Amino acid sequence: MKKILILMALGLFTITSCDDFLEEQNKSNVTAEEFYVTEEGFNALVNANYASLREIYGQDPWLFVAGTDLYREGRDQAPTGLSQYTQLNPSSEGVDFLYSNCFKTIQQANTALHYAELTEQNNMIPQYVGEVKYIRATAYFLLVQTYGGVSKIDAILEEAITEYERESAENIYAFIIQDLEQALAAVKDGAFDGRVNKKAVQHMLAKVHLTRAYESFAAGDDFAKAASYADAVIGGQPLSLSFEELWTPGNEMNSEVVFSVQFSSGSIGTADNRLGNQQQGFFGPYLGGSDVAGDAPWKSYNLCPTRFALDLYEQGDERWEGTFMTEVYDRYYDYFDVDDHSELTVAHFYAPSWFTAEDEAAYMAEHPEASYHAYGTHDPDGAEILSDYTTIIVKKFDDPESRFGGRGDNGRVSARDFVVSRLAETYLIAAEAYLGVGNAAVGLDRLNEVRNRAGVAPAAAAAFDIDYILDERGRELLGEYHRWFDLKRTGKLLERASAYNSLIEPSNFDGSNGEKKILRPIPQQAIDLNQNKGFQQNPAYQ
Template sequence: MKKLFILTIIATLSFTSCEDYLEEENKSNVTAEEFYVTEEGYEALINANYALLREIYGQDPWLFMSGTDLYMEGRNPEPPGLSQYSQLSSAEPEVEFLYVRAYQAIQQANAALYYADITEQTELIPQYVGEVKFMRANAYFLLVQTYGGVSLVTEKIDDVVLQFERNTAEEVYSFIISELEEALNLVSTGAFVGRVNHRAVENLLSQVHLTRAYESFGPSDDFSKAAQYADNVIGGQQLNLSYEELWTPGNELNEEVIFSVQFNRESIGISPTTLGHQQQNFFGSYLGGSEVAGDAPYKSYNLCPTRFALSLFEEGDERWEGTFMTEIYGRYYDYFEVEDRSTLEVRHFYEPQWFTAEDRAAYVAAHPEAEYHPFGEHDPEGADISGNFNTIVIKKFDDPESQFVAGGSEDRVSARDFIVSRLAETYLVAAEAYLGAGAAGTGLERLNEVRRRAGVADATLAEFDLDYILDERARELMGEYKRWFDLKRTGKLVERASMYNPLIEVSNFDGSNGLQKILRPIPQNAIDLNQNQNFAQNPAYE
């Protein structure tokens, strides 16, 4: 058995359901072994597995977003290693975040699979096993993309173990796919209501096959399998919601959501600044301090959209208004809470790149009270980032019911569901997979469904290539914790980050042994605690 030193003991929490997490106090001194073999106890263990998704997706976004072509630091710094690579080392604290959280999830999943055989048997046990296998596979997928080959730990560990082996990336991908193929036959085939279902499993399979297709060890049919799984998920469903509807607060369980991490206001009520998530905190300039408490979300000024990101949108693309808060009113949240905003005073306006001099003059004449931010002066390259409101804000994650907490980006205050996967991305996965499989015409059809919903002209076959897909993913998925994985998967990380992020040069990626820093380093704590001297660091960091 390959074993891992578990860095953090996972607290066993009991929750009533995915939609209504409630902490339970054990007043009867019942041990875990006694509790988990009961129907109630095992359901609590399954829900604890879901709860750990909040820790993976609810906290720092650096490993998902930093150091790419779409986001760069504004007034406040990102972690320098992850954002600019030249200082990236195994000792950087943020490198450890996903490694620890993913292995916490894996250990919790291993416990659930262990107790599945000895707990009180009900008709839901096979379904629960399928759900847990999905979550374990998802954790390994995050790990293998980020760090390469890692230790496959598949059994419940009760004792501290100080020696473990490192599996190859090929072995990890094979394990992920086998887990998901088993889960397919176990999980519910019903609609998504907060729990893993058949569609979510097929969707993850499409992403895993697509990602492995770019690896040297990927089988020749990975692209075609990714396309088939994606088409199974699509199932002929069109993108019927407007982009604005898709991101309307309170509409997170809409028809296009394939899988999301569940939050709500009641479930974080016992600690409303630590149990929510941080997605609204990033992606824009600071919007004021305690003087506007309750009237605006906290924005960290850390991950501001680059000028390149803003330039990707063309006139008529509904995703421009659906993604960005282009007009800020006297009270920020009036955008969400006032039905007729035509009489509201505009305090700030952020110009799109297609505005002409005539467009600018017309807007200024109609809104003389507004501070006008010309294009090229509201991104981190052009803005005066010493003040507030000076870079454009991504609005689509805003939670009007969240607290304003002056503590900053460490506070987890949003109680909106965190959307992990949705239908438009599946269309784009299919587009990329068909392109890789040599069926560009079919891939173009999938991509153009996304553009149809956005209200822009179809792409042509002549322009349809990997870079076009990455641009389309940027427009559609801005801020959705995808970008580093997209660039790493497609082999475009160095090229596009150095081309479009002013803080990154190609030489920043130079590592040891003549290799580039593409994978993240295995955290130094994991290396130091491991007594297996043959466990290798990623060679660019040796």
């Protein structure tokens, strides 16, 4: 039977044969040639492509958000190389996460594209091919932003390879755009229903062109194309949901979601913390650990919002209450489970920056039982002792139906969908793209649509620049897995991480050969297993 192999050097994993995958899908020991060429088998293969995104987005968040201006470790330590850069090297913990999982997704996509030509043909095959090309492009986009140029693999491998080349970042971007343009012509139109549609592809094209626009090899029309694709996604649709409604558990398929990775209680089964979405477990302190017996989610006490992140919010911004659990009741999940909060007992209150002494006195007179956390004391730098409930809690990803081990210490797995792209981010992509193309007035209009939904005053033209856009992305997208890529794209990573993250100094970014540690290193295992000794490590790590 045909073997589908990829050397560990490419992805730090091995898919040893088709029947390894079929073992889970088809118990009759049918070979790939027999199963994937049937309608049932090919549909299973396409579904496996979607499932591969769970491995990318549902697990460790370090490569997405650690070591930035918005988050720093609390009581638990993040992988130091990724969170502080001082110990960042090719063997650092977590460096291989996207390298491994993205190449696995790419090989899964290549397998589906191979069998698309061999399987029973029907009118859905072109659409499925488009969906798979979007998924492959997603994996390559994450790779090229993180590591720079990587190997381009666009077909299944029938035998292991031990020597391979590194493609330029410029060529990888061209390949991504080619996949996405082909996907756009093939996928369906209409509202998002869990499958890749035209708006998902257009959003990705907007972001890819926007990102390439900052590169030395940018095309002259990248900013303009980013703006055009973003406007096509927007299509006149306003941001009509409240921020609270946008993140209400169970409302993940709302009208503003452009694309999400689907999770469900049935699909993650009883696989502990291996198959669910772990996003709710970060961005906050311990909430009582195992003692809470299901009354609060488990939190890692890592990636806690920095003081700078909290300072971004002004009075009246609905995203403050929509993002953070500012009032914690005796039973944490009563926030979600009880409609009328007026009779609930407040256990903890986290004050905003605009609270005065008079505000504090009035609040404590109404809630004398509450532990009052004054502003400046509930971020990792301001807290004197990092203990349970000390830092403010990001609530927007909480899942009151966490199923494993109840809702306590073992309930680290969420069945909520992971939102990859949503309409407010599309507006902010458009804002940045129009600024880049030299039409700041239209860019400001796009950004102010986001501020209008948040209930705050429009930004002034004099304040509208790339730093303002990054601040607005911080307010709107806190905890969503964009921040490291935002700072890297705009050339602001070193400046803003060292200015606003107390654990990072500018010198932390100093690498070899006078280079800065902006790109992450190619994992050492990949270098070691490659017999092409001319394959170059990124310069800062040589």
